[in-house]
Amino acid sequence: MSIVVFRPHGYRTPFHPVAFRSRLRTANVEWPCVDETDYAAGLRLVWGMPGDLVVIEHDVLGAHLIPELINCPEDLCVPMVKLYPATTGADRWRWAHSDGHGPIEEHQPYVRTAALCTAKISYSLRRANPLPLGSANWWWFEVDSALSKWLWALDRGYRWHVHPAEAVHVHRVSAHA
Numbered sequence: 001m002s003i004v005v006f007r008p009h010g011y012r013t014p015f016h017p018v019a020f021r022s023r024l025r026t027a028n029v030e031w032p033c034v035d036e037t038d039y040a041a042g043l044r045l046v047w048g049m050p051g052d053l054v055v056i057e058h059d060v061l062g063a064h065l066i067p068e069l070i071n072c073p074e075d076l077c078v079p080m081v082k083l084y085p086a087t088t089g090a091d092r093w094r095w096a097h098s099d100g101h102g103p104i105e106e107h108q109p110y111v112r113t114a115a116l117c118t119a120k121i122s123y124s125l126r127r128a129n130p131l132p133l134g135s136a137n138w139w140w141f142e143v144d145s146a147l148s149k150w151l152w153a154l155d156r157g158y159r160w161h162v163h164p165a166e167a168v169h170v171h172r173v174s175a176h177a
């Protein structure tokens, strides 16, 4: 299993994967992102690594949920997570996941489009579905929706399992939130 933290170059991540290394026997990687497509390039690289994959975005505090996601039998798992006005520019927070008609209003067990805040993607799903070449061109802000759209287009019934537990976006705790 691999835990990969995607982190813009120069940012400190609030999550320290080393703390989980011995307990979960995982290979942990921090992937600094400099160019707009580095997030997608990194995801594409680790997609082929054996074992389940946990993606952590640098600005989400969700490490405490990793064991729950790993132990779930579903292929695609995410916790609930809110986006705050500091991220969206809207008047109030909203849930980050969407059901194809816009952001969800409350917890739903499955969604079509998920924010990759803290996301488990099983090895069996990845092995069966190598990322297409074009995915290397996804920009960082479209990786979640582009990945969900691609999975949906495979027409294999893939959808994201949403755990009721909540990860916290750092915009909740930043001075600008």
Ligand SMILES: [Zn+2]
Pocket: 069, 072, 073, 074, 076, 077, 078, 161, 162, 163
């Ligand atoms: Zn799950």
